[in-house]
Amino acid sequence: MLRIFEFLYKLRAFLLFVLLEIIAIWMVVRNNSPQGAAFFNSSMAISGSLLKTQSDITGFFSLSEENDKLSAQNARLLKELIGQNSMDSVSYAPLDSSFKASFEIIGGKIVGQTLRLAQNHITINRGADDGVTEGMGIFTQNGAVGRIKEVSKNFSVGISLLNTGLLVSSKIKSSDVFGSINWDGKDTQVAKMLYVPRHVTPSPGDTVITSGYNAVFPEGILIGTIKSVNPSENQNYLDISVQLSADFSKLNYVYLVRNTSIEERDSLYQQAEISDEY
Amino acid sequence: MNIRNLFSTIIWGLLLLVIQIFFLKNLALFGVALCFIYLLLILHLPVNISTISLLVISFLVGLTVDMFYDTGGIHAVGTTFIGFFRPIWLRIISPTGGYDEGTSPTLQEMGTGWYLTYIVPMTFLFSLLFFTVDQWGTMGVFNILNKSFFSSILTVLLAILVQALFYKRRRSIL
Structure with missing residues (x-):
């Protein structure tokens, strides 16, 4: 018995190595599975606030460009609004409930992202306190960007469209x-x-x-x-x-969108045993 | 390792991590070469450090970087392997007469030739492991080898540059 312990003691470095590698690989597998949650990610308080400080500093230099984009979008929306107002005076018909807008939109800012891996992620400075939930879509005025994967109190992590798993x-x-x-x-x-x-x-x-x-x-x-x-x-x-x-290398401000009828749809899918893609 | 050395090692380690996380995260030369300069933190620990503490430090450093990269544990897989392989490789390439007590395997202390035989295989192994886990099943072997090769070259070049600029001759950093 003593010999066995001595033998194991001699091997302790190797055993520790195997143990740590198993833990690390298990965390990778968990992180990559659709249901799994990473133990350590950038939505945690420390890393989130560090990344936010960095983006506050770098974001300062692209402010004028962002302002241009926002004013362009404002102009476009105003035009649509004016068009709708003039339609009002002609006729008015209440919309059917199936056409009711069922989307909720939250604005946010990207504080961190990876670009160079096969599984890229995005960190956003909005969390559960701001009403972000898992599964929300992320987009900018230029196009779709990704989907929220995990939410903490003040930050959230999304799977980027540049992720081979999405x-x-x-x-x-x-x-x-x-x-x-x-x-x-x-x-x-x-x-x-x-x-x-x-x-x-x-x-x-x-x-x-x-x-x-x-x-x-x-x-x-x-x-x-x-x-x-x-x-x-x-x-x-x-x-x-x-x-x-x-343009993923220039992402700054984004919108998060939630389909408020998603639960009803999900439960219907579950009854019908359909597995949904995102 | 005395208190002063310990202190400067910690500061140096934090500095490397900050550079890696905030400046090198999305850097990729020609889209293939990533830079893992924070590996120096593990690779430059004194030669006579015990394998157990080396493994634990490597694992924790990997996890820290993973946290900011949102990679789950890919860096930790690589750094732990580096931590385990380092003492073995140091024994294999041990110079005649062995190492001095408390030596760090750096460019200044060991000379360019020895240093290259030390750091090139280590960074290449790390990159290989990193990209294999990152691109598991999604891309071919050629792509992984290509990225590993150029990433390790870039890392080694930057490592040499950093040491030429900031390391003084005898072990006192900065």
Whole structure:
């Protein structure tokens, strides 16, 4: 018995090494599974506030550019508003409940993100206290950005669209053909559109937007434009590259959106035993 | 290791972590070469440090970086492996007459030739492990090797540059 202990004692460094590696790998696996939660992530109080300080400093230098973008968006919204007001005087019909807007939008700022890995994440300075919940969509006026994965009190972490694990349900605007946007891990400007059948003939330049089937984003949020269309190795589908419209290296202010009818939809899906993609 | 050395090692370690987390996180030369300068924190610990404490330090450093990178535990996997492999590799490439008591394996103390044989395989192994875990199943072997190769080169170059600029001759840092 003593010999066994002596033997184990001699091996203690190796045993500790194996133990630590198992812990680390287990954490990676947990972090990458859709249901799993990372133990240590950038939404924690210390790392979150450190990242926020950094972004406060760097954000100062891009303020004028952000202001330009916001005023452009304001102008566009004002135009729409004026158009709607003038319609009011002509006729008014109460909308059917199925058309009721069921989206809640929160503004936020990106305080940290990774760009260079295969599994990229975004940290945002809004948390549970501001009404952020898991599964909310993240977008900017330029296009879809990702989806919230974890929420702490004051910060939240989202899976970036530049993450090989995220699928976003989408459609080609001109032909209403549905597919899924998924990043292939290569170019930070280009993603793939999957599951578009071969009989469809999309052409480069076509706009790709989020589909209404999507439980995360409202219908019609821009994702990008088609860059190239090639026949793929798979006999059934086309190989489509999409130029992303959001510039991930310049993200600053974002909007978080929640579909308030998502619970009803989820429970319906569960009854029907459909597994939803994001 | 006396108190003064311990103190300067801690300051130096924090500085490396801050640089890694706030400046090098999204840096990638030509889209393939990442820089893991914080590995110097582990690689430059004194030669006679016990394997157990080396492993624990490596694991904690990896976790800290993971926290800011949102990578779960990918850095920790790599750094723990480096921590385990370091004493073995140091024994293999031990110079004739062995190491002096309390020596740190740095450029200034060991000379360029020895230092390169020490740091190149270590950073390459780390990068290889890092990218293998990061891109698990999503990309080919060539992509992983490509990224590991260029990342380790960039890391080594920066490591040499940092030491040429900031290390004084005998072990006193900054």
